[in-house]
Amino acid sequence: MSDTLKIGPYEFQSRLLLGTGKFSDLKIQDQAVQASEAQVLTFAIRRLPIDNPDAPNFLETVDLKKFTLLPNTAGAYTVEEAVRIARLAKASGLCDMIKVEVIGDPKTLLPDPVGTLEATKILVEEGFIVLPYTSDDPILARKLQEAGAAAVMPGASPIGSGQGIVNPNNLRFIIEEAKVPIIVDAGIGGPADAALAMELGADGVLLNTAVAGAQDPVLMAEAFKLAVIAGRKGFLAGRIPKKRYASASSPVEGMIE
Numbered sequence: 001m002s003d004t005l006k007i008g009p010y011e012f013q014s015r016l017l018l019g020t021g022k023f024s025d026l027k028i029q030d031q032a033v034q035a036s037e038a039q040v041l042t043f044a045i046r047r048l049p050i051d052n053p054d055a056p057n058f059l060e061t062v063d064l065k066k067f068t069l070l071p072n073t074a075g076a077y078t079v080e081e082a083v084r085i086a087r088l089a090k091a092s093g094l095c096d097m098i099k100v101e102v103i104g105d106p107k108t109l110l111p112d113p114v115g116t117l118e119a120t121k122i123l124v125e126e127g128f129i130v131l132p133y134t135s136d137d138p139i140l141a142r143k144l145q146e147a148g149a150a151a152v153m154p155g156a157s158p159i160g161s162g163q164g165i166v167n168p169n170n171l172r173f174i175i176e177e178a179k180v181p182i183i184v185d186a187g188i189g190g191p192a193d194a195a196l197a198m199e200l201g202a203d204g205v206l207l208n209t210a211v212a213g214a215q216d217p218v219l220m221a222e223a224f225k226l227a228v229i230a231g232r233k234g235f236l237a238g239r240i241p242k243k244r245y246a247s248a249s250s251p252v253e254g255m256i257e
């Protein structure tokens with residue numbers, strides 16, 4: 001039975017999405033991407049060296065037939081900036097999906113909830129396939145879906161913090177209500193965090209720092225690939241409920257006295 005991740009018209013075998021912002025060099029990034037078996041790569045439109053065609057450019061190292069690009073509006077602090085960057089991304093013809101990021105605060109890099117919702121509404125109206133990066137607020141996640149988001153991307157914890165999932169309960173509420181894929185994005189520290197997100201029922205995980213900043217990014221990318229697969233299988237298999245007390249592994253009925 002196929003178990004694919006469907007976002008708008010797109011369908012993916014892999015539920016691990018990889019960010020490309022923080023790799024020390026493009027060769028390591030390329031190897032890590034291969035090891036992760038991710039099919040979706042996100043990148044900041046603002047970081048493309050548009051004004052310097054000779055500068056190293058990650059797009060040149062990516063086999064565009066093999067990967068789906070998910071441009072993002074990283075660096076935007078206002079709705080206007082995010083919308084402008086999204087239009088630029090669409091005009092480049094790279095992809096009609098856009099990861100909307102409207103940051104509300106430079107210290108925590110937490111999203112501006114009002115701006116994120118507004119930018120999502122505008123871009124959906126303009127025909128974009130919108131994936132908003134949002135806080136782990138269940139009400140906001142619902143409103144983003146109502147606004148037409150193709151997937152919702154709640155943060156596990158602040159971007160680059162590696163704190164993992166700080167509020168699993170909120171993620172659970174979001175996932176329970178979701179009618180579009182929920183992709184846990186930002187703050188993932190290690191493979192166990194990704195597995196937990198998937199066990200909670202998330203449809204996917206997006207991360208960057210945990211792989212790019214690892215001592216061995218390529219090995220870590222493979223570890224995340226396996227963690228996401230394990231978490232997904234664990235979710236589908238249905239875990240046992242937690243109990244307060246022990247229950248013996250060997251039933252006592254029928255035992256020889």
Ligand SMILES: CC(=O)[C@@H](O)[C@H](O)COP(=O)(O)O
Nearest residue numbers: 019159160186187207208209
């Ligand atoms: C919202 C955002 O920018 C994230 O997608 C980021 O790229 C990944 O977060 P981590 O670096 O914490 O994995």
